[in-house]
Amino acid sequence: MSVLLRSLGPLVERLRADGYRVMGPTVRDGAIVLAELDSADELPYGWETTTGPGRYRLHRRDDRAAFAHAAGPTSWRSFLHPAKRPLWTADRDLAVTEPQPQPQPRYAFLGVRACDLHAIAVTDRVLGKVDGEYARRRAALFIVAVACTEPGATCFCASAGQGPGLDGAGCDLAMTELADGASVRYVVEVRSAAGGAVLSAIPTEAADAWEVNSAREAVKLAAGRMGRSLPEVDLRELLAGALDHPRWDEVADRCLACANCTMACPTCFCTTVVDSTDLTGDHAERWLRWDSCFDLDYSYLHGGPVRVSTRSRYRQWLTHKLGTWHDQFRESGCVGCGRCITWCPVGIDITEEVAALAAGTQVEG
Numbered sequence: 001m002s003v004l005l006r007s008l009g010p011l012v013e014r015l016r017a018d019g020y021r022v023m024g025p026t027v028r029d030g031a032i033v034l035a036e037l038d039s040a041d042e043l044p045y046g047w048e049t050t051t052g053p054g055r056y057r058l059h060r061r062d063d064r065a066a067f068a069h070a071a072g073p074t075s076w077r078s079f080l081h082p083a084k085r086p087l088w089t090a091d092r093d094l095a096v097t098e099p100q101p102q103p104q105p106r107y108a109f110l111g112v113r114a115c116d117l118h119a120i121a122v123t124d125r126v127l128g129k130v131d132g133e134y135a136r137r138r139a140a141l142f143i144v145a146v147a148c149t150e151p152g153a154t155c156f157c158a159s160a161g162q163g164p165g166l167d168g169a170g171c172d173l174a175m176t177e178l179a180d181g182a183s184v185r186y187v188v189e190v191r192s193a194a195g196g197a198v199l200s201a202i203p204t205e206a207a208d209a210w211e212v213n214s215a216r217e218a219v220k221l222a223a224g225r226m227g228r229s230l231p232e233v234d235l236r237e238l239l240a241g242a243l244d245h246p247r248w249d250e251v252a253d254r255c256l257a258c259a260n261c262t263m264a265c266p267t268c269f270c271t272t273v274v275d276s277t278d279l280t281g282d283h284a285e286r287w288l289r290w291d292s293c294f295d296l297d298y299s300y301l302h303g304g305p306v307r308v309s310t311r312s313r314y315r316q317w318l319t320h321k322l323g324t325w326h327d328q329f330r331e332s333g334c335v336g337c338g339r340c341i342t343w344c345p346v347g348i349d350i351t352e353e354v355a356a357l358a359a360g361t362q363v364e365g
């Protein structure tokens with residue numbers, strides 16, 4: 001059964017009263033980023049984004065929609081799998097101190113799209129059983145998901161099979177935003193007992209059939225307005241058979257190996273260990289931080305790195321994300337959010353590169 005919310009203010013207030021740190025989209029420094037919200041007033045009401053390869057701009061809308069924007073430069077993984085965290089410290093007297101267990105923050109994610117909802121599920125399979133801190137944060141998480149009704153030009157979740165609707169489990173509350181000028185309302189479905197408890201504590205009203213149907217139709221139309229798509233082929237098989245394709249040289253000529261794509265990606269999970277000392281040499285620390293397969297040292301073995309060329313590093317990233325990820329985790333590592341396209345400084349488009357490989361392989365075959 002669906003209900004109607006006329007405002008997100010009571011929802012945010014209820015979550016904060018229940019001890020959650022509410023994280024959601026807000027406007028900062030010319031972009032829509034994910035950050036802690038003190039109130040629903042900080043949501044990006046009336047803003048939308050124009051995206052393209054290497055392009056991102058904010059624009060004002062004619063209504064007060066809060067979720068009419070494409071994915072920004074940040075993703076939810078930064079809260080569940082922080083970019084940097086301490087492992088231990090040591091002093092010259094050889095006393096080693098591991099960080100004392102700290103209470104894990106109780107996050108409530110507000111505005112999780114279908115692509116990012118699936119990205120969290122993907123990361124659960126990768127880190128859920130091997131990273132205790134991730135598992136504890138994830139166990140305490142409350143998710144308010146929002147169906148996508150305004151796909152961006154770099155979005156391709158429909159062809160990746162991950163949106164724009166919110167079918168299945170994975171969240172506590174599932175919402176669809178309906179905006180009409182100054183009026184904004186939300187058709188909400190309960191997806192968990194925790195979601196039902198929160199919703200029962202705030203003012204709601206029954207959603208009539210017209211509003212429910214309008215929400216479903218908006219999501220259906222969004223699926224047909226994706227700005228990009230992946231080719232309809234077996235990507236795992238395609239990439240396994242295209243390791244010597246000349247397209248890798250072409251993309252390497254453009255790629256800066258800057259790792260922006262992996263830093264923006266909601267499913268990339270690689271880390272490295274970094275040791276540092278103070279200037280006196282009396283104190284040392286070990287930190288775990290994000291790493292990228294585009295880093296020259298990422299594949300370092302005794303004697304030097306294995307992947308010395310940009311060609312080999314880009315090929316490793318793409319073939320793993322869309323191909324060998326299936327061998328490890330029985331699914332694709334790409335959710336079609338389009339961040340890697342938008343935030344690539346030279347505008348490399350993953351869908352264009354895969355299409356070129358598919359076309360070339362078909363011609364050669």
